[in-house]
Amino acid sequence: MDIQKLKYFHTTAQFEHITRSSEVLHISQPSLTQAIHSLESELGVPLFQREGRKIALTEFGVYLKQRLDVLIPEFDHLAIEMEELKQSVTKKVRLNILAASSFVINAIMEYKKENPEAIFDFEQNETKYNCDILITTNGLKNDPEKKYLHRCVKKENIYLAVPKDSKYAEVSSIDLSTVKDESFIMLSNTRLFGAICSRYCSIAGFYPKVIFESDSPTAxxxxxxxxxxxxxxxxxxxxxxxxxxxxxxTIAEPVCERDLIVELHERHPKSIYAEDFYNFLTNSL
Structure with a gap:
């Protein structure tokens, strides 16, 4: 059944008057009458009957009106809900953060100060690329089916963090092999970063002795x-x-660094904030 015809019927059923209903609906009387006759033909029952110069609902018409009293407002509200959903989706920026999570989250907080309506949805999934913006590093294979609109690659130096009163703090740079006998503390949720660091240790001739892992940079x-x-x-x-x-x-030998890669992907429906946040993020690097 055509929703428009049902709405025409529902309005006419409320007034039980063709002329008044056509004025409210802003259509001609013949067009309204034709729409109602078409609905009656489709349903196979009469919905109105003549009572002198007036029209009145039949038993079928009364039943249909009662049902539409509930359904029509729901249909009308559905359009509002869909518009709200569209606004919500288009305001959402979907991120896949496989590197630099602390940096990206700080950037999000700064961005939202000027763009409070922007919504951020982020995950860490190495096999899923259905996102607006991908933040990753070297060592991960890109999805060949996923095309990016823009791509920024930034070299990120990797330093050694040491106690200020240690012998290493007295120098400005150091060969990595010098610390081969030291104990290492690692972040537990940085598998990619850990693999890169282990590779540099291997180049320097040793495997790092990890004595503690934590998911907190502060810890x-x-x-x-x-x-x-x-x-x-x-x-x-x-x-x-x-x-x-x-x-x-600074680690002098080998030169320890990695690529931070930020990609803007094409996704539908398009986020109104995705490209703007991509520019904000890459300009912050």
Whole structure:
């Protein structure tokens, strides 16, 4: 059944008057009459009957009106709900954060100060690329089916975070092989970063002795400051050192760095904030 015809019938059923109904609906009387006759033909029952110069609902018409008293407002509200959903979806920026999570989250908080209506939905999924923006690093294969609109690649230096009173804090740079006997503290949720650091240790001729893992950069800093060990520290991803008892030392050999890759993908429906946030994020690097 045509929803428009049902709405025409429902309005006419409320007034039980063709002329008044056609005025409210802003259509001609013949067009309204034709629509109602078409609906009656489709249903196979009469919906109105003549009572002199007036029309009145039949038993079938009364039943249909009662049902439409509930359904028509729901149909009307459905259009509002769909518009609200469309607005919500188009305001949402979907992120897949496989690297630099602390940096990206800080960028989100800064961005929302000027764009409070932007909604961010993020995940960490190495096999899923259905997102507006992908933040990743070297070592992951890209989805060949996923085309990006823009791509930014930024070199990120990897330092050693050491206690300020350690012998390593006295120098500005150091060969990685020098710390082969030291204990390392790692972030537990950074598999890709850990693999990159292990590769550099292998180049330097050793495998890192990891004595502690934590999912908190703050906890890692506190453990280092107590003299329990040292840690690799990415330049942008984990932000600036908050602990004054630590120092970042440049690794001279091998040169330790990785690529931070930010991609803007095409997705439907298109987010109204995706490209703007992509530019904000890449300009912050």
């Amino acid at each position: 890692v800093q506190n453990i280092i400051s107590m003299g329990a060990g040292i840690a690799f520290w990415p330049e942008y991803s984990w932000g600036k050192l908050q602990n004054k008892n630590l120092k970042l030392v």
